[in-house]
Amino acid sequence: MITRLPIGQIIVITITSILLSLILNVIRPDGIPLLAKELAVAEEIEYDSAIEPRILAITLDQALELYQKGTIFVDAREPEYYQEGHIRGALNFPFFLELVFKLDSLQGKNAPLVLYCSGDECGSSEDLAYELQDEGFSNLLVFRGGWTAWDSSGHPTEP
Amino acid sequence: MINFSQRSVIALLCRVILGIVLIYASIDKIVHPAEFAKAIGNYNVLPFGLENLLGIVLPVLELLVGICLVLGIMIDGSAIIAGGMMVVFIIAISQALFRGIDINCGCFKVTVENGGHQVGIRRIIEDFIYLGMALMVLSRGEKKWELYPKS
DSSP, X not given: OOOSOOHHHHHHHHHHHHHHHXXXXXXXXXXXXXXXXXXXXXXXXXXXXXXXXXXXXXXXXXXXHHHHTTOEEEEOSOHHHHHHOEETTOBXXXXXXXXXXXXXXXXXXXXXXXXXXXXXXXXXXXXXXXXXXXXXXXXXXXXXXXXXXXXXXXXXXXX | OOOHHHHHHHHHHHHHHHHHHHHHHHHHHHHOHHHHHHHHHXXXXXXXXXXXXXXXXXXXXXXXXXXXXXXXXXXXXXHHHHHHHHHHHHHHHHHHXXXXXXXXXXXXXXXXXXXXXXXXXXXXXXXHHHHHHHHHHHTOSSOOSOOBSOO
């Protein structure tokens, strides 16, 4: 059993990794920013086709406003959770391409689209937003509070 | 009771297996840094967007520690870092399970489409096994089959 903490070795390995990884991140074309940016919160929602593709976060009030205007909501959670309960009228497709075709045929790629998952702490709605952006959808709104906020404030749900 | 040289052989096996696991786990993360950073972000444990920094550094640390373990370079330091990583992974996955957030593990493959798994109890058990391996390496008997430092 080792009797002394090999601090020198730990430092050498850690520092080498940090330097190597940062250098790699700078030289590779798909390097990422050192700090992740939070999604910007939408100040106002554009209903016409957006000029440039964007993904914005929206609040419960904004989500409700969009809902009342008939905007399509997409439930980004796994189908099991969707079946247990979801925002009334929200879509959920286990297969991504099915979702893409459905959305495209319903309202095209530039109409606003609200995505949500279980609450503030899930990432699947944001992940889905980036995937949809890659498919050409341009007006993506991530509803942060998600299912939890919606359900607890008594807005329409089903089943 | 296992004797001294058997213990050395077991420690060598643990070292090589743990090293290969770490190298394997690092590859998909190094290839997809953005996706891995997002997977870390989904755990919701890091403030200030630090998930990107961790997403950049952690895979390379895993790779380097894995290579050191397989080749026998700075084994004590590598094993301690590997063990420490396992403790962090166990805590991160446990808190995700405990809070009931259903997220992609980001353990071996960073995206579900690519064959990755959701967080689950299985990953925690595996990480405990790897932690045990790291402890076996640290408690190895004689220091042989090691490139650096020679004792």
